Amino acid sequence: MRILVTGGAGYIGSHTCVALLEAGYSVVVVDNLCNSKAEVLKRVEEITGQAVEFYRIDVTDETALDPVFQAHRLDGVIHFAGLKAVGESVQKPLEYYYNNILSTIVLAKKCRDYGVKSFVFSSSATVYGENPSPLVETMALLPRANPYGETKVVSEQVLKDCAAATGDWAVALLRYFNPVGAHQSGLIGEEPSGVPNNLMPFITQVARGKLKKLLVFGNDYPTVDGTGVRDYIHVCDLAEGHVAALKKLEAGVHIYNLGTGRGTSVLELIKTFEEVNALKLPYEIVKRRPGDIAECYADVSKAERKLSWQARRNVADMCRDAWRFEQTNKHLTE
Numbered sequence: 001m002r003i004l005v006t007g008g009a010g011y012i013g014s015h016t017c018v019a020l021l022e023a024g025y026s027v028v029v030v031d032n033l034c035n036s037k038a039e040v041l042k043r044v045e046e047i048t049g050q051a052v053e054f055y056r057i058d059v060t061d062e063t064a065l066d067p068v069f070q071a072h073r074l075d076g077v078i079h080f081a082g083l084k085a086v087g088e089s090v091q092k093p094l095e096y097y098y099n100n101i102l103s104t105i106v107l108a109k110k111c112r113d114y115g116v117k118s119f120v121f122s123s124s125a126t127v128y129g130e131n132p133s134p135l136v137e138t139m140a141l142l143p144r145a146n147p148y149g150e151t152k153v154v155s156e157q158v159l160k161d162c163a164a165a166t167g168d169w170a171v172a173l174l175r176y177f178n179p180v181g182a183h184q185s186g187l188i189g190e191e192p193s194g195v196p197n198n199l200m201p202f203i204t205q206v207a208r209g210k211l212k213k214l215l216v217f218g219n220d221y222p223t224v225d226g227t228g229v230r231d232y233i234h235v236c237d238l239a240e241g242h243v244a245a246l247k248k249l250e251a252g253v254h255i256y257n258l259g260t261g262r263g264t265s266v267l268e269l270i271k272t273f274e275e276v277n278a279l280k281l282p283y284e285i286v287k288r289r290p291g292d293i294a295e296c297y298a299d300v301s302k303a304e305r306k307l308s309w310q311a312r313r314n315v316a317d318m319c320r321d322a323w324r325f326e327q328t329n330k331h332l333t334e
Helices: 011-022 039-048 062-071 086-091 093-116 147-166 201-207 233-248 266-277 301-307 314-327
Strands: 002-006 024-032 052-057 076-081 118-124 171-175 177-178 215-217 232-234 252-256 283-286
Touching: 002 011, 002 215, 011 024, 011 076, 011 233, 024 266, 062 076, 076 093, 076 233, 086 093, 086 147, 086 171, 093 118, 093 147, 093 215, 118 147, 118 233, 147 171, 171 233, 177 233, 177 283, 201 215, 201 266, 201 314, 215 232, 215 266, 233 252, 233 301, 252 301, 266 314
Parallel strands: 002 024, 002 076, 024 052, 076 118, 118 171, 171 252, 177 232, 215 283
Antiparallel strands: none
16 A cells, blocks of 8 residues: 655654555655755665655645656555644644645645545644543543644544545544654654754753753643653554554544643653653743643543554653664754
8 A cells, every 4th residue: 555644754654654564564765844845755765675755845835746747656645744732823824724734735735636435634632622531532632722733623523524525535533642752763853953942952952051041931831740741652652543543443433532642741741751761951931921821631542442542651761762862863953
């Protein structure tokens, strides 16, 4: 089976390409490289020993996508391409609404036009807003904490309506939590452009001295130590979750949380990173970021039950693998 992966050169996309190739799928990648590097796909090929066909295309460009669908008999798509920083979405709402929603609409239209009926969507736990954790797939969605979450809710609705209209689309909406870590080879991992928006690459860049200190956004939340609590999931577990969803995909819309089911605070993550990698991290407590919530972790029982999938790696594994990638790839992060 041949799968189109949009945003496949990105952090989660590249690890999912590895998981797909290792599971016997062929992969075609579309990515505009706005926050990724084409070199990553060479590393995916090095890890798997298999070829990846790559098109440098923005998924919002409908005309540019036609040759991809014409050149390949696609059995399904996994849609990662999108802007993903919660805080940035508050500052740049128009960019987020345009890019994230339009890309989903354009890709769905191409799937309809070319008869591709299997669609896996990269959604987010952000859609739950301030619902109390553990978060369950049946909860009402409350995304208004930030524009990023709103774009995910709208994109989910687009796909639900498409599936209802056709009757034979098979759609998986994967609401995942906080991906961290890297492939155990050290060849691919999280490598954002500029100052990181996510916690783990911020930690690793401070650890190697590229950044002076870690900023902890708020210590007055109603949590175990006042810092934000999140469900951190190893990116390789998350990638394997996509393969599991694809294998089980059938007509209709299927929603799954992908996480560990456990919450870890920012300070707990820092402490684990220090212990696992035998170093100290300088950090400073600063004011909260707009759009952030206190606590967010998953109920993952549905994915375990329906997909026979569960996260296998722990927080220590995440910290160890992330630091290995950062040390191995210093020349790429300058």
